[in-house]
Amino acid sequence: MTGQKASNELRVAIAGLGSIGTKIASALDQGIEGLTLSAVAVRNPAKHQAFIGGLRRPPQIVPIEQLGEVADIVVECAPSSQLRAIVEPAVKRGKAAVVVSVGGLLDNFDLVDLARANGGRIIVPTGALIGLDAVNAAAIGTINSVKMVTRKPIDGLKGAPFIVENNIDIDNLREPLKLFEGTAREAAKGFPANLNVAVALSLAGVGPDRTSVQIWADPTVTRNVHRIEVEADSARFSMSIENIPSENPKTGLITALSVIALLRKQRATLCVGT
Ligand SMILES: NC(=O)C1=CN([C@@H]2O[C@H](COP(=O)(O)OP(=O)(O)OC[C@H]3O[C@@H](n4cnc5c(N)ncnc54)[C@H](O)[C@@H]3O)[C@@H](O)[C@H]2O)C=CC1
Numbered sequence: 190m191t192g193q194k195a196s197n198e199l200r201v202a203i204a205g206l207g208s209i210g211t212k213i214a215s216a217l218d219q220g221i222e223g224l225t226l227s228a229v230a231v232r233n234p235a236k237h238q239a240f241i242g243g244l245r246r247p248p249q250i251v252p253i254e255q256l257g258e259v260a261d262i263v264v265e266c267a268p269s270s271q272l273r274a275i276v277e278p279a280v281k282r283g284k285a286a287v288v289v290s291v292g293g294l295l296d297n298f299d300l301v302d303l304a305r306a307n308g309g310r311i312i313v314p315t316g317a318l319i320g321l322d323a324v325n326a327a328a329i330g331t332i333n334s335v336k337m338v339t340r341k342p343i344d345g346l347k348g349a350p351f352i353v354e355n356n357i358d359i360d361n362l363r364e365p366l367k368l369f370e371g372t373a374r375e376a377a378k379g380f381p382a383n384l385n386v387a388v389a390l391s392l393a394g395v396g397p398d399r400t401s402v403q404i405w406a407d408p409t410v411t412r413n414v415h416r417i418e419v420e421a422d423s424a425r426f427s428m429s430i431e432n433i434p435s436e437n438p439k440t441g442l443i444t445a446l447s448v449i450a451l452l453r454k455q456r457a458t459l460c461v462g463t
């Protein structure tokens with residue numbers, strides 16, 4: 190019955206039950222006003238059997254490309270390589286896709302046109318960042334500059350293509366090392382699993398080619414630290430967030446909570462924040 194629409198509840202499906210996906214699934218299972226968890230897509234169903242079976246109302250397991258058939262909102266929380274396979278069929282059916290692997294969106298931006306043509310939506314949560322409400326608001330006026338500085342512990346950066354391709358040894362660092370300085374678009378290519386936040390910031394503000402990003406490997410921090418600075422004709426603001434890493438050291442704990450907050454807003458009577 191989980192795939193069928195009961196009353197006017199919005200059905201939510203989740204692609205990827207990793208650090209972010211499991212938390213969202215648990216929150217939906219515990220109850221979010223007006224929403225039900227209808228389906229999940231996983232790479233290895235046996236691995237997730239205990240978790241899914243332990244939910245009060247276990248969702249059906251379907252292939253990723255079928256999530257849009259059994260849900261109104263598809264939440265993408267898989268590696269960015271799977272983004273297109275998840276989002277394309279959903280938005281083609283006029284459904285909403287919540288995208289956390291937002292870095293992957295830049296190489297698949299035609300999905301936005303596809304969504305527009307079919308009445309679908311692509312929704313990017315604030316995720317591990319802060320202040321996208323203010324950036325959105327400032328972008329209604331004129332933003333002159335957006336800068337972001339990220340500092341991550343070594344474990345949060347290991348394996349990033351930029352580090353591997355440039356043969357940078359970060360394992361033996363004793364002090365902070367600036368790894369990268371460039372645009373959000375370049376950051377997303379070099380650090381696809383570490384810098385989704387830079388792309389989210391760019392899409393909220395002045396775009397991926399005008400958003401400046403610095404990335405530091407910092408053995409002195411234990412949290413993923415992001416600081417943004419915005420200069421606009423309406424306001425100047427700077428904000429920073431220090432994220433506690435989840436069981437996936439690249440991913441801050443607050444990311445899943447940001448998606449849960451976004452889902453709560455879909456049917457909430459009282460909505461606060463833009
Ligand atoms: N927007 C933001 O602020 C943030 C975004 N992220 C991004 O969110 C995404 C998910 O992050 P985590 O949950 O930490 O990753 P994770 O590695 O813990 O989980 C990903 C899950 O996707 C599953 N998966 C892989 N291929 C699949 C397939 N074909 N079908 C179904 N499932 C599949 C994996 O088995 C794994 O369980 C990543 O792309 C990450 O870079 C992470 C942190 C912040």
Ligand SMILES: O=C([O-])CC(=O)C(=O)O
Nearest residue numbers: 317383385386413440441
């Ligand atoms: O969790 C964080 O601090 C940010 C992150 O991994 C990302 O943007 O992908």
